[in-house]
Every structure is written in C-alpha cells, then in structure tokens.
Amino acid sequence: MNEAREIYLKNISELQLEETNLSKKRKLIGWARFLTIVALIVWMVKMFKASLPILIVGIVLLLILFLVFVAIDVKWKTALLYTQSLLKVNRRELDGLDGKFSTWESGDVFNDPTHAYLSDLDVFGNFSIFQYVNRANTSGGKKVLAQWFKEKADNSIILQRQKATQYLSKQLSFRQDVDAVGLDNPIDENVSKLVDTWTKLPNPLAAGAWNVVKIVYPIITLSTLFLYLNDSISGGMFSLAVLVFLIFSFAQTKKITASYDAINKLEPKIATLSKQLSLFENLKVEGELLVTLQNKLRNENISASKSIADLRKILEKFDVRMNVFLFFFLNAFLLWDVWVTLALNKWKTAFGDKVSLWLNTVYEVEALNSLGTLTFNHPDWIFPTINDTYFNMAATEIGHPLIAASKRVNNSFAINGQDKIALITGSNMGGKSTFLRSLGVNLILANCGAPVCAQSMTVSPTKLMSSMRIADNLAENTSTFYAELKKLKQIIEAVNGGEKVFVLLDEILRGTNSLDRHAGSKALMTQLIEQKVVAVIATHDVELASMQNDYPGKIENYHFDVQVAEDQQLYFDYKLKNGICQRMNAAILMREIGIKM
Structure with missing residues (x-):
C-alpha cells in the first residue's frame, strides 16, 4: 500500500x-x-x-x-x-x-485558447493537471500555480523550487494545517483589491489634533454626566449637552464611514490570513527560497501574523455598531469611533503598504505546498536533473501523471542536441498522442520545479509549443484546418525569431487532403531542422519516415505497434519501439463498425 x-x-x-x-x-x-x-x-x-x-x-x-x-x-x-x-x-x-479529484477547482478560468500548449495538454479544466496538483484555497495561490504552469521559470528558480518542494513534502502537518485553515473562509481575489483601495484612501482624521481631542472630549462629557448625577446641573441642561455631544460625535462618525466600509469587508478574511501567516512564520525552514519568503514576513520586532492579529482586534472594536444603545453611548461620551479610527490609521501607516507583500507570500507558499503534496503523494516520482544546454531530454520509464499507476504504461525516451526530430508512426489508438502528452505534461512540471512521473529524467527546461488538439471556431468562422494553421504559424514565428523551443506535433495538417498534407508536413519538418529546432512528431503518414535517409542523425524513427489476433481482435502494448510502424489497424476498425472493406 x-x-x-x-x-x-x-x-x-x-x-x-x-x-x-x-x-x-x-x-x-x-x-x-x-x-x-x-x-x-x-x-x-x-x-x-x-x-x-x-x-x-x-x-x-x-x-x-x-x-x-x-x-x-x-x-x-x-x-x-x-x-x-x-x-x-x-x-x-x-x-x-x-x-x-473533481472536488478541487478545475482552473478553467486560467485557460487561454491562444496559448502555445494549454489546450493540447489538458493543463486546465476538468481532469486536468492543474486540478490534480492544486491545493491552494486562495484565489492568489491558484493564480500563482497557474502562472507556473503557463511559462518556464529560470533554471535557478526551478532548482530553488525543487529544494523548497522537497522540504515541504516532509512537512505534512504544516501543509494540512494551511489547507484546513483556508478551506472554510478562503481569501478570494477581492481581498487584494480591497486592501489596495483602503491603503490609498486618505486618513479621515488628522492624528495630531485628534490625539488631543480624543482625550479632552471624554473628560468634558463624563464631567457633565457626573455633574448631572450629583444634581449640579438640571435635566434640561444635561439633555442639551448630550444633544451637542451626539451631533459632534456623529459628525465624525460620518467622516469615518468610508474608511470603515472599505476595511470592514475584509474582517472575515483577516483571521484566515493571520493563521496562515503564523503557520509559515513558525515553520523551521530550509533552502534559499523558503528562507527568503519567511524573511518577507518580518518587520523589525513584529511579525506579519501579529500585525494582522492587531488589525483584527482593532476591527472588532467597530462591532459595537451592532448594539445600538452601546454604539450611541460610547460615541456620545467617549468618541469611540474616533479612538478606533485613529488606531486603524496608525496601523495603516505602519503596515498598510506591506499587506500585499504578505498576501503574495501566502500565495506562493500555497503554490509550493501544492507541489509538496504532489511529491508526498507520489514518492516514486523524481525531481529531474536540470541541464543548461539546448536541448537534452532523457527519461527512463516516463508516463502520464493523470493515468493511474495500475493502468499506466511507461516508456523510456531520449532526444539530445539541436535540429533533432523524433518521428513517431503507429496505428490508431496505439499510444502516440498519449506519449506526446506524457512528454509535454512532464516538461511543464519540470519547468516549474515539480517532480515528474518518471524513474529518472534529465531535461533542459525549454519553452514548450504544440499543435495536437485542433477544433474549429464558429464564433470566429474558423475551420479546423485554418485553426491548425494558426497554431503552426505561432510555432514558425517563434523558431524564425530564434527562440529555443521544444515542439510537439500530432497529425500535422489533418484537415486537408493527403497529398497536400504529406507535402506540407515534409516542408515543415525540413524547416524545423534548418532552424535547429527539437521536435517530437506523431503521424500516420509512414512515408514521412523516409526523410531519415535525407537527414541522417537528425531524424529518428519510432513507432507504436499493434498485434492482431487470429479472431481479428487488436492488442496494444503501448510500448515505444525503434523504427517504422509496419502494421496499421484502420481497416480492421472500419470493418468492425460495418464498413465493407
């Protein structure tokens, strides 16, 4: 087990x-x-x-x-x-x-149909790699993780994240505490906006003068109350004095309301933020990245969690507004709202510009926790060795992370150097597309510092581009063929611009006739080699395999095979093999559905 x-x-x-x-x-x-x-x-x-x-x-x-x-x-x-x-x-x-894992958010909101590989590799959406990995409850944490999946990090950052992830994978209690704290009252995307709005609002009361008024005023009001209770002034005079007190105090309350309304909406989230900050502050961390993140939460002699806890205590003092009688008494005789607002202003001056930094730290910790949980759940996965040269990928027993281990068939594969194309031929349902997605998804994980689903792997973190799953677009009046051309144009523009990319292509130009498809595929492969691009291409067009003779050492042929039993039943082993596929299964499948061949 x-x-x-x-x-x-x-x-x-x-x-x-x-x-x-x-x-x-x-x-x-x-x-x-x-x-x-x-x-x-x-x-x-x-x-x-x-x-x-x-x-x-x-x-x-x-x-x-x-x-x-x-x-x-x-x-x-x-x-x-x-x-x-x-x-x-x-x-x-x-x-x-x-x-x-459907209970976790799909991340569909982060999808971008124009992105170089997101749709092809099921990065976001139901049963996606994001949904499988994500453990962030804050909207900011999800956004950070999504961004990591969208673009390659610098190699130095990848190595730092690997170390942080390895360390956090061993901190089960910490990871689960952070998760549990954020479950019921998560910090949503409005929190950052509200904080930004509040910190930019001018303070409604000037500290200098009001620091004097807040002390002198209660002396006057309480003295008046004392005189009335001792029958030193009449009830009429006392009532008039109270009316003046009320008018004065509530004139200040009106000034305070805008600032109060801006920050009061945050109160339910303050407790969550304070607890999450405290959990990370008290974690004994290792590694450059985690130490740097923890240092962001220290401000001279007071921690971020203590500062946020102090803010919560200040906001709780505004809760007297829920008790009408107490609210009127405290404001009329003590200027309660003024006292609390001055304390709030003092807090904002000291810490207001740091809240966004603290929030961003929590977001990044949640994203790292997600990778830590992935590592913990899959002790048989490994952290790839990072190679700085373009291009190197050598993987032993690599498989698709979203296929259950009991059903997953792993393969070993290597492609090294520039201007290299691995051409994979094979029958329908043989495993070509799944293999391409296995390479792509694991490269995405490697590019962000996560473990990969392999026994061993050395990789050069590289920008990934793909054209695999093409759909027409009725809104843009775009056919499947033209949609694919747009994807290929992205790739061509990138390689012509000198970008170092790793390309995955599945059934190039499938939306046109066989002659044009063959000619176009051949021309594209030639162009990729001339631009010194590394690519893995899956195709049914076995004639393309002959290009290995034209570009020896630059094009390598692989295939996925199918076995046909005596009763015409098909058997797939989903194992990658060297050479060209010699056996296709389309005719058998067509006969099975009733097409007379």
Missing part, C-alpha cells in the same frame, strides 16, 4: 475519534450551561427575600460560571470545526490517490 494512503487512513481514523469526542464534550457543556441558567433562576426565586448581598453574590458567581462554560464551548466548537476541516483535507487526498 502507498505510504501516503496509509497515513491518510490513519489520520482519518484519529480525526473521526477526535470529532466524536469533541461532539460529546459540546453536548455536555450545553447541558452544563442549561443547568447553570436553571440554577440561577432557582437561586433568584429562593433567595429573593433573603439578604440582598447573598443574592447578588450568588447571581454573580453563577453568571461567571455560565460565561466560563460559554468560553469552553466556543473553544471546543472551534476545535471541532478545525477537526472537521482536517478530516475533509485527508478524505480529499485519499480520493485524489484513487483518481477522484
């Missing part, structure tokens, strides 16, 4: 037990709260005619006991919700190992 599977099963068992225990505890504490209220009522009835001090002492003690029970219940409820989140994390990972 896969070690990761055993660990997830063990975690689920332990977490289910913890969930049961916490649920029982909450029921008990619920009864304790109920009985405390009953005891309070009984005490008040029984002691109503007794000594007043004894009555009050009993009421106070029972209320304190009730509040203690409430605090315990809140603590256990929080623990229960977190346990349930961890349960969900482990159950999803277990499903992922079984090929059921």
Whole structure:
C-alpha cells in the first residue's frame, strides 16, 4: 500500500475519534450551561427575600460560571470545526490517490485558447493537471500555480523550487494545517483589491489634533454626566449637552464611514490570513527560497501574523455598531469611533503598504505546498536533473501523471542536441498522442520545479509549443484546418525569431487532403531542422519516415505497434519501439463498425 494512503487512513481514523469526542464534550457543556441558567433562576426565586448581598453574590458567581462554560464551548466548537476541516483535507487526498479529484477547482478560468500548449495538454479544466496538483484555497495561490504552469521559470528558480518542494513534502502537518485553515473562509481575489483601495484612501482624521481631542472630549462629557448625577446641573441642561455631544460625535462618525466600509469587508478574511501567516512564520525552514519568503514576513520586532492579529482586534472594536444603545453611548461620551479610527490609521501607516507583500507570500507558499503534496503523494516520482544546454531530454520509464499507476504504461525516451526530430508512426489508438502528452505534461512540471512521473529524467527546461488538439471556431468562422494553421504559424514565428523551443506535433495538417498534407508536413519538418529546432512528431503518414535517409542523425524513427489476433481482435502494448510502424489497424476498425472493406 502507498505510504501516503496509509497515513491518510490513519489520520482519518484519529480525526473521526477526535470529532466524536469533541461532539460529546459540546453536548455536555450545553447541558452544563442549561443547568447553570436553571440554577440561577432557582437561586433568584429562593433567595429573593433573603439578604440582598447573598443574592447578588450568588447571581454573580453563577453568571461567571455560565460565561466560563460559554468560553469552553466556543473553544471546543472551534476545535471541532478545525477537526472537521482536517478530516475533509485527508478524505480529499485519499480520493485524489484513487483518481477522484473533481472536488478541487478545475482552473478553467486560467485557460487561454491562444496559448502555445494549454489546450493540447489538458493543463486546465476538468481532469486536468492543474486540478490534480492544486491545493491552494486562495484565489492568489491558484493564480500563482497557474502562472507556473503557463511559462518556464529560470533554471535557478526551478532548482530553488525543487529544494523548497522537497522540504515541504516532509512537512505534512504544516501543509494540512494551511489547507484546513483556508478551506472554510478562503481569501478570494477581492481581498487584494480591497486592501489596495483602503491603503490609498486618505486618513479621515488628522492624528495630531485628534490625539488631543480624543482625550479632552471624554473628560468634558463624563464631567457633565457626573455633574448631572450629583444634581449640579438640571435635566434640561444635561439633555442639551448630550444633544451637542451626539451631533459632534456623529459628525465624525460620518467622516469615518468610508474608511470603515472599505476595511470592514475584509474582517472575515483577516483571521484566515493571520493563521496562515503564523503557520509559515513558525515553520523551521530550509533552502534559499523558503528562507527568503519567511524573511518577507518580518518587520523589525513584529511579525506579519501579529500585525494582522492587531488589525483584527482593532476591527472588532467597530462591532459595537451592532448594539445600538452601546454604539450611541460610547460615541456620545467617549468618541469611540474616533479612538478606533485613529488606531486603524496608525496601523495603516505602519503596515498598510506591506499587506500585499504578505498576501503574495501566502500565495506562493500555497503554490509550493501544492507541489509538496504532489511529491508526498507520489514518492516514486523524481525531481529531474536540470541541464543548461539546448536541448537534452532523457527519461527512463516516463508516463502520464493523470493515468493511474495500475493502468499506466511507461516508456523510456531520449532526444539530445539541436535540429533533432523524433518521428513517431503507429496505428490508431496505439499510444502516440498519449506519449506526446506524457512528454509535454512532464516538461511543464519540470519547468516549474515539480517532480515528474518518471524513474529518472534529465531535461533542459525549454519553452514548450504544440499543435495536437485542433477544433474549429464558429464564433470566429474558423475551420479546423485554418485553426491548425494558426497554431503552426505561432510555432514558425517563434523558431524564425530564434527562440529555443521544444515542439510537439500530432497529425500535422489533418484537415486537408493527403497529398497536400504529406507535402506540407515534409516542408515543415525540413524547416524545423534548418532552424535547429527539437521536435517530437506523431503521424500516420509512414512515408514521412523516409526523410531519415535525407537527414541522417537528425531524424529518428519510432513507432507504436499493434498485434492482431487470429479472431481479428487488436492488442496494444503501448510500448515505444525503434523504427517504422509496419502494421496499421484502420481497416480492421472500419470493418468492425460495418464498413465493407
């Protein structure tokens, strides 16, 4: 059994037990709260005619006991919700190992039909490599990972990510804690926009003058209240004073509202951000990339998580607005909103310009965690050796990451040097397209610093371009043939511009007649060789294989074979072999559907 599977099963068992225990505890504490209220009522009835001090002492003690029970219940409820989140994390990972990963976001929003390879290689969408790898809950984390899949990183960055990923793969508790914290209240794309809007808003109150007013004002108002309570001023004068206090205080509240509205929308996300920052700050990290990311969260003597926690405490003080009577009293007599706003302004001045940096750090950590989980779930996958020269790819037992290990057929393959073409011929359903996608998807993983589905691999991280899955476009009135020409034009322009690329082509020019297709394919292959491009091309056109004679050492022939049994049943072994395919199966397949051959 896969070690990761055993660990997830063990975690689920332990977490289910913890969930049961916490649920029982909450029921008990619920009864304790109920009985405390009953005891309070009984005490008040029984002691109503007794000594007043004894009555009050009993009421106070029972209320304190009730509040203690409430605090315990809140603590256990929080623990229960977190346990349930961890349960969900482990159950999803277990499903992922079984090929059921539809609960993760497909990433379809990141798809780009004009991109060099996204559509061909199922990078985004349902049952895509992004959906399989992604563990980010924040919209920013998903965006970072998507960007890594879209473009090759510098070799130095790839090596740093490899080290970070290897380290994080061993930090199971950390990865699952980050996942669990972000599950129920994820930081969405609006958070960055709201932060940016808020930090650019002018402070509604000038700190210098208002720092004096906030102290002098309560002295005046509370002195007025004291004078009234001691019958030193009349009720009419006191009422007039209170009216003046209200007008003055709520004039300031109106100024504050815009700033409050901008930041208050963030309050539900603040707790999530604080916890995620704290988790990463407290992780003992190794490697240049993780150390650099962690250092971004330090600001002199205060950490990012502590700063965000302080912001949350400030925002919580605005919650008095939910209690109308308390809101009116605190603002009329203490200028409560002014005090809180000045504290908020002070926080914004100190840390406002750093929030985006902290968010971006969380996003990158989530993306790295995704690669770490991929590594943990597949201990048999390896990190490729990175080669700086163009071009080198040598893989042993490479396979498609999205095919279950029990069904996957791996192949060994190598292509080295410039102006090299591997031409793969073969029958229908023999495995040509899957093999091309295996090369492409694993190169994408290698290009972003992830492990690859292979026994060993040396690769030169290179820009990938492909033309494999072509569809017409009714909106643009584009035929399948013209759509393919547009893809090929992208490739030709890139190679003519001197870009170093690795090209994957499947059935070139399939939308035209056989004569034009053969002539066009031959011309394109010649052009690729002349431009010193490395390509792997799959085709049914076995006549193209003769080009090996024209370009010895530059074109290598491979094929996928099919075996035909005596009863005309087809058998595919999906193994890549040297040479030209000698056996096709189209006629057999056509006969099977009723075409008389």
